[in-house]
Amino acid sequence: MNDYKQIYTTRPALPPLNEYIAQLERIWDSKWLTNMGALHNELEEELKEYLRVQGLSLFVNGHMALEMVLQAMDLRGEVITTPFTFISTIHAITRNGLTPVFCDINKDDYTMDVTKIEELITEKTSAILPVHVYGNVCNVEKIEQIAGKYHLKVIYDAAHAFGVQYKEKGIGNFGDASMFSFHATKVFNSIEGGAVTYRDNSMGRKLYNLKNFGIRSEEEIESVGANAKMNEFQAAMGLCNLKYINENIQKRKKIVEYYHKCLSGCRGVKLNSVQKDVVSNYSYMPVVFVEGDYPVNRNVVYDTMKEKGIFARKYFYPLANEVMCYKDVLDCKKTPIAKKISQSVLTLPLYADLKEEDVDRVSEVIWKLSR
Numbered sequence: 435m436n437d438y439k440q441i442y443t444t445r446p447a448l449p450p451l452n453e454y455i456a457q458l459e460r461i462w463d464s465k466w467l468t469n470m471g472a473l474h475n476e477l478e479e480e481l482k483e484y485l486r487v488q489g490l491s492l493f494v495n496g497h498m499a500l501e502m503v504l505q506a507m508d509l510r511g512e513v514i515t516t517p518f519t520f521i522s523t524i525h526a527i528t529r530n531g532l533t534p535v536f537c538d539i540n541k542d543d544y545t546m547d548v549t550k551i552e553e554l555i556t557e558k559t560s561a562i563l564p565v566h567v568y569g570n571v572c573n574v575e576k577i578e579q580i581a582g583k584y585h586l587k588v589i590y591d592a593a594h595a596f597g598v599q600y601k602e603k604g605i606g607n608f609g610d611a612s613m614f615s616f617h618a619t620k621v622f623n624s625i626e627g628g629a630v631t632y633r634d635n636s637m638g639r640k641l642y643n644l645k646n647f648g649i650r651s652e653e654e655i656e657s658v659g660a661n662a663k664m665n666e667f668q669a670a671m672g673l674c675n676l677k678y679i680n681e682n683i684q685k686r687k688k689i690v691e692y693y694h695k696c697l698s699g700c701r702g703v704k705l706n707s708v709q710k711d712v713v714s715n716y717s718y719m720p721v722v723f724v725e726g727d728y729p730v731n732r733n734v735v736y737d738t739m740k741e742k743g744i745f746a747r748k749y750f751y752p753l754a755n756e757v758m759c760y761k762d763v764l765d766c767k768k769t770p771i772a773k774k775i776s777q778s779v780l781t782l783p784l785y786a787d788l789k790e791e792d793v794d795r796v797s798e799v800i801w802k803l804s805r
């Protein structure tokens with residue numbers, strides 16, 4: 435062991451404790467702990483406003499939100515997606531009895547390469563499930579055009595993209611639906627939690643039924659459903675954290691800008707930049723160590739940081755089409771760019787209260803290894 439102060443990849447945003455307690459007092463007064471209580475409904479309304487969307491349904495977590503929106507779309511056959519994602523995306527597809535088909539990513543913003551989608555479409559394809567990786571926005575216009583041409587549904591995994599805007603619209607307005615995650619490690623958290631935003635009004639009822647056993651009233655079970663409701667304690671955390679979200683994103687922005695200042699000019703280090711027409715949420719600090727330009731491999735950087743008490747993350751590694759449970763089971767299409775990025779990227783420590791001196795320490799490792 436050493437006596438460095440540890441620097442973690444992320445730390446959850448927590449509101450002042452007394453503000454959470456004030457929300458808990460409402461729960462104690464009402465004795466209403468779950469099943470679409472007052473706090474749940476309040477959070478749903480506040481999030482619609484914050485994310486600037488018409489339709490929104492809360493869930494116990496992001497994964498169940500994604501599983502259930504895929505189910506609600508009543509899809510068949512194949513879903514085109516990306517291997518450069520958290521494994522949840524792929525599990526949501528396969529657990530619905532659907533087959534993921536892997537499309538490569540582009541090397542600039544790590545989202546789905548839209549020039550490679552059409553060649554993957556077959557008569558079995560029913561949907562496209564792109565991911566707004568690191569909060570970078572997918573090419574939503576091109577994806578909409580392709581989906582229109584082939585009559586495919588589009589569901590975005592927007593787990594990284596809470597609060598992101600594109601051309602002055604909330605990111606949840608694109609495609610047929612989007613899934614957001616409010617996990618403790620995300621920009622906005624409700625401890626665990628998630629939401630689906632959707633365009634078609636009938637989606638609200640379907641999602642409600644799926645997450646609440648299909649129960650419409652005491653004696654009326656309309657359809658088959660499971661249980662994936664958000665409870666009042668989660669909603670309480672969400673309501674508290676939502677008050678500070680803009681402040682937290684601003685703090686993240688400052689840290690990301692400071693990272694850029696510290697690391698600019700370092701040969702072989704590729705930083706992520708905010709895309710055109712995008713308001714970013716600064717959810718991650720990905721750095722690609724370019725093979726041939728940066729003298730050592732990503733794993734060396736990772737290990738060296740770890741020795742110094744700095745915890746970066748190989749995110750995403752391994753690729754979803756290379757994990758044990760899929761690689762020999764599915765016909766995994768080759769995705770060379772995703773593979774290359776997955777082997778050369780690290781997400782650096784980033785959270786609202788990270789200090790400049792911490793960024794200095796992280797940057798110093800990267801500079802030292804570059805020489």
Ligand SMILES: *Cc1c(COP(=O)(O)O)cnc(C)c1O
Nearest residue numbers: 495496497520522593615616617
């Ligand atoms: C976090 C995450 C999920 C899953 O969300 P949970 O709320 O943890 O269930 C899905 N996809 C991506 C890309 C994620 O980062």
